[in-house]
Amino acid sequence: MASHVHRRSLLKLAGAGAFATVAAPALSACGDGSGGDVGNAGKNLAPWPTYTPFAGPRPDSPGDESGVQPLYLNYPQQVVRSVNDTVGDGSEVTAMVITYGAPPKPVETNRLWQAINKALNVNLKVVVVPDAEYGQKMTTLMASGDDLPDIIMFSQLALPRSHEFIQARCADISALVGGDAIGDYPNLANIPTRAWQAMGRIDGRIFGVPLERPAPGNSLFVNRTALGQAGVPVDWDTEGFLTGLKQVTAGRRWGIAGSKPLFGGLGAITFHAGSLGAPNAWRLDGGKFVSTFTTPEFEEALGVMRRLAEAGAYHPDSLSISSTDLQTFWHNGTVVSTTDGFGSVKLATLTKIDDRFEFDLGRPYGPNPTPWRGSGYFGHAAFKKAGTDRIKLLLRICDYLSAPFGTAEYELANYGIEGVHFTRDGSGIRTTDLYKVENTDNLPVKFIAVAPAVLYLPGYPNAARAVHEWEKAVLPKAVADPGLGLRSATQTSKGAELQRIVGDSISAIVFGRKPASAWRDTVVQWRQAGGDRVAEELATEHAAAK
Template structure:
């Protein structure tokens, strides 16, 4: 009984709304037809597929554009896409789920929020795990990623796959060449690179106007901690869980960050800088290193060369730290697609929708996502796609369709074009990182305390880190704040993770 009470600790209003929605749709959900993949995809007899998803571009393309029509023709569907910025979707989704009036498909990066977990446990969404072996492309996804998105050991959604270990450092190779230096292989060499970018006029303009690395918020601390031997977020030993910030190695990583700050090798306003400013510091030649993910390398290169055609970029990831090469692993996804039983009423309709996503992973659709429309975005030259200069692949294809709708990365099955060394590196680094990836054992575990108080508890650690880095508190005072985090709910989260893990 106590455990059931813990699980039900979410806002009363949300509980009531979801329970009501579950009761209203419960009867219809029990009706299932024999499953097959023939016929049109979607819940409606006319093949219409309604999708709610987030889109973080400037403006979603108008209905019946050439890209959307190509998708509809190949998949034999009529798409009804409701796309909005991520923040808007996050705000609307609780009410949509509670109402029971949902589209056929919902793309959600918030599937571990209490209202979603309650909906999964309340049979509001289809469990799709038992059907995946019927779809070769969907079942080819790394089992670790499916495990990472599971709820109570069950798979309810299709992941938007991303490389598991894709953290990289993008840098000005032309600056490094000017200084006669080589790409760093160790933490010490990395420090020397940032010091030279700050103090040795790497752009050779005779001015003291550059610095080592542009940094945003807490993200880089979460990289340095595993590099120095700390767990990636959480650690587990003999069934017991402990947060990285409770380890000596985490403080070692924090000390390295503090040294970079004290020596003015990184952004001095890292705690308040916006993402746009963080990127701009690198794109405009103020900072020599930009830490991001592997898929950003070519995009940033194309951005800089518009105003600086002679720019040269390099990229690396693995560094040798005190405990060897270590890189934090991500979850391997950017949200999932789920299928509500209120709109997808039968097993056949579910299979049709899974078949829709299966077809999106086939060569013609991956080529569309990767290269666009032939004659509009690319031309075939000797059987290989070549981009058409001036076409807007990014805003017409990648942002509205490839990123939010893609499951398996488009480059996997798309036609292969001629790759530049930088494009090749962008694809190779995540694969090179995998043997050294440090996984978070709590990534697929559910803690009610984390759901309810996680944000405010994280703020305790983040504020302590910022104050320590900026010299406002010393190491002993920082440790007192970590004790405060533990007593305020951190230890409770660890216990709840341990119970879930034991199951």
């Protein structure tokens, strides 16, 4: 059977293709909000998995406790095996994940997919859902009574009652991974505790495997060549930042792309808010949660973005075209900077830039910056309820795909087959032309499970050094979101609406459709729509977690 038929049938399983005829009912499987309590206050909390780090190859420059990643300029001369037992049982395993890449080639002609299936000893069928459609697909899937994929990737997108859905229809894996039990899955034990904590518990239990991410949050990606030619320094203040982006905006080149909220978050303003000292989402004040939206620093960040727009520094299509197209403008030099998640510091990004310019990250520009740390995870993989043996098989799949840098399993999951998708030379990995289409952007098994990140950019040592220097300069000052991993019923049920209120207002103010003074009204609307209630619920959860 052709792979495209598999994909179509799986999309039907996930509720795709039925949006015009199926209304979204209440989540009968998880109640209408009056069912299970997904909060953790007063619950018997499952222990977090015992962290057992992998003793990997020695880096060229070490990481540290602030979140600076270990830097590798060369690939290990020898890799080791981290999985010696058989993973699968030859059965079919379905997984639904988000994608930001092109659709994968069918499995019949996709040597990477075939190799992963062989290594896992399963028939892995991956449903890839474009990021722009993911929220709708997930909402439909959760509302349907249909059978579920074996593995469901949940991003950080606010989905109404997603925690209730997970509690009702996904497997509680606490007994299999909590505490020392994680030792049966050594690569999962290598996932830092902070990633599990960022994922959080539901009703005191563990319901998934986190997709770990480095410490930095949304960052400003810059074309250092263009900035250098304009005389813009690496370190800048607010006026220097504004002047610099104005200087590089000329003709058909713009200083910056994208001000609309990114998938599942606030997007560009997080860089500006952190530059100007705003708290990361919330500030804890005597046990109370105070929203960053209510602070003068956040309002000042809006003002900086508005000044950029008034100066014509934003690409004119920033609000109307897809994030993928905006990324293309960044890759080809049409725009000199863009905000993106730190996960885009990767080989695929540098390959797309193709040496057109020197890659770098922009440092915070304010006098007392509080750069926003990321959540430390991108989302998590949850498993459809099943017997213990089946859940153990799914955990073994995640364990394989989480194999750390320096292992043969990592090599396959990230670069493919030697001689087919990559070759080696004196400095390490060199990807082939086939890798441009057969990779884990297009076949995103990295959204089923992924290794803890290290800083290795094969073929781009200067970019790797620049990122490492940026991390050392920025991360010691970075601040975390104190609400990370805490449960709020209001955030779960109304998070999308609250995000829309804020996102729409940011765009309207930045691009001059509303006056700057309208932000005060937005904050009032946000608080009345549920923001104040979220703050109260987070405070209750925080107090219980002590």
